[in-house]
Structures are given as structure tokens and as C-alpha cells.
Amino acid sequence: MDYNFSEIEPKWQKYWREQHTYRCLNNSDKPHFYVLDMFPYPSGAGLHVGHPLGYIASDIFARYKRLRGFNVLHPMGYDAYGLPAEQYAIQTGQHPAITTEKNIARYREQLDKIGFSFDWEREVRTCDPKYYKWTQWTFIQLFNHYYDTEMDKAMPISHLVEKLEKGEISAVGDKPWKEMSDEERQDYLMNFRLAYLADIPVNWCPELGTVLANDEVVNGLSVRGGYPVERKLMRQWSLRITAYAQRLVDGLNEVEWTDSLKEIQRNWIGRSEGAAVWFPLAKSEATRPEEILMGQIETHEETSFEIFTTRPDTIFGVTFMVLCPEHEMIEQITTPEQREEVEAYVAWAKNRSERERQAEVKKVSGVFTGAFAVNPLTGERIPIWVSDYVLAGYGTGAIMAVPAHDSRDFAFARHFNLPIRQVVALDPHELSDPATWEESMDAKTGYSVNSGFVTGMKVKDAMAAVIDKIEEMGIGSRTVNYRLRDAIFSRQRYWGEPFPIYYKNNRPYTIPEECLPLLLPEVKDFKPTATGEPPLGHATVWAWDEQNRQVVETSKIDNKTVFPLELSTMPGFAGSSGYYLRYMDPRNDEAYFSKEAVEYWQNVDLYVGGAEHGTGHLIYARFWNKFLFDIGMSVKQEPFQKLVNQGMIQGRSNFVYRSKEDNNLFISKNIPGRAEKTVPIHVDINIVNNDILDIERFRQWRPEFANARFELEDQAMPGDNKAAAGRYVCGWEIEKMSKSMYNVQNPDDLVARYGADTLRLYEMFLGPVEQAKPWDTNGIEGVHRFLKKFCKLFDSLTDAPADKAQLKILHQTIKKITDDIERFSFNTAVSNFMICTNDLGGMKTVSKEVLDKLVVLLAPFAPHIAEELYHVLGHEGSVCQAEWPDYDPAMLVQDTFTYPVSFNGKMRLTLELPNGITQEEAVAAVKADTLAQKWLDGKEPKRIVFVPNKIINIVI
């Protein structure tokens, strides 16, 4: 039978739609399985071939699981809030909702053409009020909870208030709870809420007019747009994700992710163990150690400062201290003589942009404050410096500098001529003068030297001993620090979820849950307001009437009953942090998702998506889920049990070579001397086939090429790609897939040309799903040919029972394909299909009972043709309702095995032995074999190693 994909594919897509073939219900006796793709942001450019790679892989797996008898949840939706739609709105005035709607329609059309088995009845869109109602709801819960370190989980803020009221805990630092005014209490509680408002240094991007999260900034530039980002102190909402740092680290042991992704997350969370130590200030007039202030250690805050170190063992090597320029004690401790210099330095450091600072990491800068601290273990006076190599955001913003064993301290000491003292050595008997060192000795190995009571100890033991001592002295403690920062949650943008927050007397209050969703208001302008407020500042109906519980005109704000609403919106990760849970029960208006739904589905069994979300979405979603777990919503600590990262698809650009002398002349790639005579120009890959340029289409491509002339290949290059005379051969290079390089491959074109099934198979055939690879259509013909050959098998269809040879092919194929799918190796699965088809193609007739099963095997990969052939075989309904075939191990048995036998690793003997023999029988066979006898020459072999089904080794 002919392979007429352009007829078959629309037909079955229509059938699936009409029959609701992929509808998935929450009640089923079948075991459940949840396969999820990272939902896409619907950009204006549409899908390119990189998007469906992961979707195809997950679709194959979902279909396979269904055939295996699972109730499979396999949904799709859109991460529809985002910057591009808003930027487009600013440029054109087009409302982002309209652009987004249009893009979604285009995405849907493209996805439908590929034949995915998504249950579209469960579609979610983050910008849909029915969806973001629950994003806002979660925010309110975060606002109303704090992290109880004792119970190690989130608890209602009322629980904390209760404890404060009963006096079970006392408010630290501030006045006692009982003496606080209501507002003071609110301000105090803000320090505990999991969603909180605070003045914090943020990544401010002036070009985008908004704040960015740490993962949205790379090298001081915004990920979107590449604009400079500066540090700025702003009042922002943040999520206290740091409270979950330890659980986020621990949870990684529970999930089946790649080591590299786990490692990326561990690095991002950056757990490090060490000690916090208080260093008292030295009295400036004191000269002898015993005079130096030691008696006031209890009153830490005024006369001491706290440092964090991961190397407490090196405390005897401290020769100076360094504070970050933002440190609050600088002003207090700086001596009058140094004041001018210090102030100038601090001002300079604060004005430096993030990009400058990062670009000049190697440059050493700093200033002496004139003040001294005391090393609490040695009583030594050590100078206090200020430098921007110490960061305000990590630890305490102050360090003890051990130049001999920290490369940054070393560089600083060398630059400012500060002493360097060795306190760790690999061999304690061989010390050298650090003045001669070229670099510091940072490794945590060897022994402590010159280190008082820990001298001679191994570094590890010394660490513990020093911490014990410090704790005993009451001047510090064992501490864990995390690199992870709280997630800034405000964005000065229009196209995002509004915060369910209004301000009374400048303090935030939440909108009652019953009033959600708080709808995104209309604005006349998507840019920030003239006064620099976010775009929502333009909204005319954006105030909260507390009594009537509704949104009213902004003009009615009187701050008595009508109050201003929050003007920022939530960031992109807000909507994507819980969407996988919403899919379980997407039409529920009473709750985020029902208890029954989440108890049925539990969590995502298989999540497929790019590794680029490793430090963004995948951290936020885990945090979000853990919080929902704490408040009794989700039932699993980890949202994504198994995660597969599909590799990025790079572009493969094609080039034509334009002559330097003659703008209309293009010289083919392999013409001798071409490189010197020409300039490469990107050419649209859609008018190039297997690197051969379609000359006519090239002339039509752009007006300036209308009169192009070509110097074509001659036949001098056999073996090279079709370098026959009369062809123009293009060059190629691997680059990022982008419009400007004309290397974007649109899946629609390939579907039109080869069909969706070919596209699906080819994307899988390209290589392992996890591997990054350039897009290249050079092999797609081969895959297409396979489908044609497969259809051809049906020409020789017979009802006669299959012979042994066919059954063997069938059962081998069932085994291989099943194994391949289970280990997510779809490229080998496609290869194995080809082998099977080639083998059966050599037969005169092919039995129906064989094809019955092969069609089911093919269904996950090429669902359209599988449906068609399923009907050709006379079945009713959809192949999706078929049963995955099992293989019969007896059919895989080989008649004989070949055992190469090596003697002393040199001689080799091959014995043909019958199958199914035991080790003893195999050994006996070797001994009985005449050739083996000859080689053994009557001697007993010392050792016969028998590896089942594989080989026998004889050692004489």
C-alpha cells in the first residue's frame, strides 16, 4: 500500500478530536502515570523544530504507557505572561492579551499538526483569571505563613502571634511584643512572612524598567534583551525561599534527575558549612595584647562584628579583616584620619555597576579603616579594611582574611603589603616563607601549623576543634550558609499577575480570598508612568474599597475606606510554579485543585524539558510545591519525580560564497581558491537541500540576487557531497537557531513535505533526546523511506500463521523496542524498527499476526500511520486502545552460540555449542572439543571461565 500521509494525518487527527481519544479522567482502576512537558511561552515566532523534540519524546512515552494499561495524564498549556508580549504592546499599542491569544492559536495549530496525544480539555494558561486566581491565592497563603524552624515547616502566621502573645518566644532586638503598637507588630511580622515586603538591593534594569531575579541576570546583563542591570535599593516583594534551602538540597536525593542538573541546583543553593565567629573591636589606644578589649565580648553588637568562615581551622593565620562597602559598622569604626579616604571608596564602590564590578573581579581595590579588631583566639590586633571583594549579600558581609590559604585574601595582601602567615602545610616539617609563594594554598588538606592548640592536627580535625573552642568561649558557633537568595517577586510591568494586596497606612493587606481573582486592570499606556511608577499606575480603576470589597476608581482613594492597590505584578515564574498541580483538576473553581485529584495523581512521574530552567523554574516550582505540601495541599515533597532534559537543538546555517570582485558571482564551496576570493553569506536553509543550493529559488529569494551568476562544482571532487557538475554546493556551520541567520527550521514545512510521522521519527532518530545537536535534515529521507517500506509490508500481507523466522524477528523487535522506550532511548528504537522492516521486507509474505503487533509497537512513534494500518488489518476503534504486546522469551532463543576462546590472550578458538547448556556442560564441551583438546595438549586447564551466553576463557 502507498504511504499517503497528507490524507491519513488530517483524517486521524480529526478522529482523535471527535472521539476525545486522549481525554483523561481522574477516576480509573488503572494505575496512574503523569507525563508532563514544560509548557511553552507562546512567542510571535511560532514553534521551531527544537520545541517539539521534548514533546515528541514525552508523547511517545505517554502513548506507550497508555498501551501498557496506565491512565495517563499528559496535558499541555501556555506560560502566557511575559515580557515579549508587553514589549510588543509598548511598540505597537496592541494589547498583550490580543498578541498572546493570537500566538497561542498559532502554537496550537502547529502542535496539532504533529499529532500529540495531549488532553486539551485540561489546557491551562497562566494569564487566564481562572488560573491566576490560584497564583494569587498561593501568594496570600505565603503572606500568611512563616517558616517555623522548630517544626521545620511553614506555619500560619497566627501561630507565631500566639507564641509571641503567650511569651513562649520573645521578639529579638525590638521592644517586647506586648508593648508594640498594631503597626509595629505588623512591621515585626513582616520579618517572618514567606512573602514579604522589604527594602532590598535588587537587580534594576533601567531599559526594561523593571527588577529582575538573580537567574534573569547573566554577567550584569538582562537575559531578555541583554540590557545593563544595576544594583539598587528598592521596596519589593520577595519570597523567603531561603527558609527552604536545606529542604531543597535534601530533596534532590529523592528524585531521579541527572547528576549534572542536581549539581547545578546544589551549586545554586550553595550550602557551605563553617563557623560564625565574633571578632571584638580593639581599643585603638591599646598596645599590648592583655590591654586589648576582651572583657566586653557579651555586648557583641556595638563592639564586635560577626564573620562567617568555612575555614575555622585557619583562624590562627588571620592577618587582617575585610568588611564589604555596605557594612553598617564602617562609619562607626573608621578613624578620623581615614574617614575621607574610606568615604570616597565606599561611594565609588556603591556607584559601580554590577557589570563593571564583575568585569574587574581581578582588580584589587580597598581601603584601611584605621580601626583594629582582636583575634579572639590569639588576642592579636589585626587591621580592618574595606573592600568590594567582600559581598554584602553573603554571610555577614565581613570576613577574617587568611591570605596564606585563600587566593582572594592572598591577592589583597600582596597588593597592600599585608603580612601572610602559613597555618596549614601538607608536610608539617616543611614550611616555606609565604613571601616566596606565587599563590595561596587553598586546599583543605594537610595539617595545621603555627596554630596554637590545633597545631599538628589534620585540617578536618582542626576545624572541629576550633569550632568547639569557639562555642565553648561563647563567641561563635557552627553555622551553615547558603548562597541562595530570597526570590524577588515584584516586577514593574503590566503583563503579569496583579498582587492581591492593597496598602493601608503604607502597610500591605491582602484582598479577601473570596474576592479573587483580582483582575488585571486595563491601562491606556503599557510604559511606566511619568512619576516612574509601574504601568498599573496608569489604571483608572485600581483601588480597593475595603467595605464593599471591590475594585473601584483610583480617584476614590481616601485612605479611610478606599485604598491604593499594589502597582507591581508578579514575575514569570509565579504562574509556572504550580501549573503541574492545576492540570490535575484544571476546571475547579472552588480550589486550586481538589484533594481527590492530588491524591490520585500524587506528583509528576516524568517531566521533560530544557536544562536552562535548572536555576529558575525548577527551583521555584520545588519551593512552591514544598510550601503547598506544608499547608496540606500537595501530597508529595517533590513535584517532579523523574526529569529528562532534552538537549538544545542548534541551527545549521548554510552559506553561499560571494566573490569579492563581482557582487553577482557566487562560487561553489569546493572550487579551488574559493576561500580567498569570496565572502560567505548566510542563505536560507529552506532553499538548500543536502547542502545543494536551489539556484532558481535563490534568485527569487531576495531582489539583489535576481541576476546572480554561479561558478558551479566540477566533477573533480568524488566522495564529497554530490559534487557533480552543474551543482552549487553551500558551506555550513553550527550556530544558534535564529531568524537573522536564516537557519530556523519550521516544523510545518517538514510536516507538509514528509508528514508528521516522519518528523516525529526523524527528531527521535537524530540522536539521544538528552544530547544537544544541530538540526540537519540530511537524514530525513531515510526515515521517510522507512515508513514507506513499512507500508509496503502490507502488500504481502497473509492470514497464514507466521513461520519461525518471522516470529523471531517479531519477538526480538518487541523486546528491543520495549527496552528502548523504558530507557528513553528513542533513537535506537527507530533504528530497531528499520532493522525489523528490512528483515521482513526480504520475506515473500508477512503474516497478519506479526503485523498486528508491529502496528501497536509503532503507534507511539508514528500514531497516524499506525491508526491507518490498524484499520487495514481489520480492527475497529483506535490503536490507542490496543494492548502493548509482550515478547515470548522462548522465541528469542538462538540455536547455537559462538564462543571465542582465548589462550594466553593470543590464540583464539571458536566453539559452536548448543543453546541452554549449563556451565558444567559448557566446560565439558570445551574439554571434549577436538580442537580444544589439541590446544590443551592433554593438560588440564587451570581455569575455565564461563560467562553465560557469552564466552569461555581457558587459562592453561
Place this chain on the structure above:
RNA sequence: GCGGAUAUGGCGUAAUUGGUAGCCGCGCUAGACUUAGGAUCUAGUGGCGAAAGCCGUAACGGUUCGAGUCCGUUUAUCCGCACCA
């Protein structure tokens, strides 16, 4: 700098996990059928060699009867983090 990974024909890749390296596909070569071929089919295709054979999985070394696979050193490429004390 730290961390993670990868390295196999002209190309994408495979190798039952330590057992005959190169399956499958592309490309290429030759042939068949064709007015034609960018259709289809057949055969061949790691390198050197006329052949027997020798060499061959980034490089060097090790373990093993046996290494693409395990261990060590080096090199190259990709990814993540990056003054995180």
C-alpha cells in the same frame, strides 16, 4: 578558578554494560530499471595492503585471558556557577 559532562568512519550515531568495534540512517561508489532521476531496487563502503594480514574508539600509561566500556595522567569541546569567605 570551582563543579558537571562529552570525545567512536566523510556525517548523525550503535555496541546486549568488560566479550568478534562500527548496528541503523545519511553521504559516497558500482550496477539494474528508466526518455529522465533529487524515484525505486541490488551490491559495496573504518584505514593501509594485490592478498594473507596489519592497524584502528582524542593522547599516554595501568588493571584484566580480554578494555570504546574500569582506574590514573593529559588534551580538546560543551554546559552550569563564578570575588559566595
